[in-house]
Amino acid sequence: MTSSRLTVARIGKAHGLRGEVALELRTDIPEDRLAVGAVLDTEPADRGPLTVTRNRVSNGKWYVQLDGVGDRSAAEALRGVELVVDAEDSDEEDAWYxxxxxxxxxxxxxxxxxxxxxxxxxxxxxxxxxxxxxxxxxxxxxxxxxxxxxxxxxxxxxxxxxxxxxxxxxxxxxxxxxxxxxxxxxxxxx
Incomplete structure (x- = not known):
């Protein structure tokens, strides 16, 4: 198996005034990949790494608070940044990265x-x-x-x-x- 960069989520709009962001998920295991304490690399690389300090789900949508992102302006500045991890090739029969x-x-x-x-x-x-x-x-x-x-x-x-x-x-x-x-x-x- 080979390892490659896998996009876990793309940061969307800021949510609220305290730096929380909405995520566009690209993983089917967000509870693992976005657990509190998870450290995620970013694309572009100079925007991270970012650490998840809080997460929640509301109406099926994922929201996270990231370490060092304390207000709406900082959250908006991350819009479009991809959260990435190293991942092995998929071993599922009908699933591919x-x-x-x-x-x-x-x-x-x-x-x-x-x-x-x-x-x-x-x-x-x-x-x-x-x-x-x-x-x-x-x-x-x-x-x-x-x-x-x-x-x-x-x-x-x-x-x-x-x-x-x-x-x-x-x-x-x-x-x-x-x-x-x-x-x-x-x-x-x-």
Whole structure:
């Protein structure tokens, strides 16, 4: 197993006047990673390390107080900073850290190479893979089993079954009749 930097959370808005911050979690074990006394490195590195002095959960949202962050201004100055730890590669069958997915070859079921995974983004609905297609186009691919049925980290690849038009290479081949300049739907219905 290899070790890499894992983002535990991203610091969000200041909460209250005494330096508490809201967190955007990136871990499924926040009670361990954000325990009182936990010392977390930061990205950018010059903003930390930071020590958790208090934590709480309210309406499913995590809030922490960090050592040396005593007011709202200091808390706001940390907005966007990532809290990171060293972590081993995931040993779960259907779970991967972003660093494990980076630089995997993306191919279709027939073996056609369509690009390289450049990262993972966390969106509200679900995570998306950032794919750099072979022509350089940047495409966001929903990281769901229906579209990414195979993740083969040891083999250095993922397999995609994208719906038509998801990849830029497919969008260029779509046969769509576009209206001529100045032409509208109302004129066509005439």
């Amino acid at each position: 972003a660093h494990e997915l980076a630089d995997l070859r993306a191919e279709l079921e027939d073996g056609t190479v369509v690009g390289t995974v450049k990262g993972l983004e966390h969106l509200p609905a679900h995570d998306v893979l950032v794919l750099e297609e072979t022509d350089g186009a940047r495409t966001l691919v929903p990281f769901v089993t229906a579209i990414v049925p195979t993740v083969d980290v040891p083999g250095g690849r993922i397999v995609l079954t994208p719906p038509g038009g998801l990849l830029a290479r497919d969008a260029a081949n779509l046969d769509v009749a576009l209206p001529e300049p100045g032409e509208t739907d109302a004129e066509e219905r005439g």
